Amino acid sequence: MIEKIEEVLPHIYRLPVPLEGNPLRELNSYVIKGERNLLVDTGFRTESCRRALLEGLDYLKIDLKNTDILLTHLHADHSGNAADILPEGNKVYMSALDCKYLMGSQEENGTSLLHRIRMERLQKTESGRK
Secondary structure: HHOEEEEEOOOEEEEEEEEOOOOOOOOEEEEEEOOOEEOOOOOOHHHHHHHHHHHHHOOOOOOHEEEEEEOOOOOOOHOOOOHOOOOOOOOOOOOHHHHHHOOOOOOOOOOHHHHHHHHHHHHHHHHHHO
């Protein structure tokens, strides 16, 4: 998918992320390069989406430690990889309604999404120490 990356405006790049098995075929993720980079949307939380996204970011020489994320909305095809690729301490921007949902005012199967993401990160960290 690297060959499909395009600069749509100065310092703004469209990074297509394939959505395997989905009739939409691909997500348009965008990167705004600057003093601090901004990644807009991240694709499904699948290995193929994550790999394509990270390969594209690498091709554009984007340092994730210097990159924040903007989620246009919380649908899985737009937000799925955010928790996995976001370095500790970086920011995620989203609408107030999506933030309210993520922070747990609305719960999914009794567990807030934020709690579930934190627990998954903790488990990854703990298993990496063994």
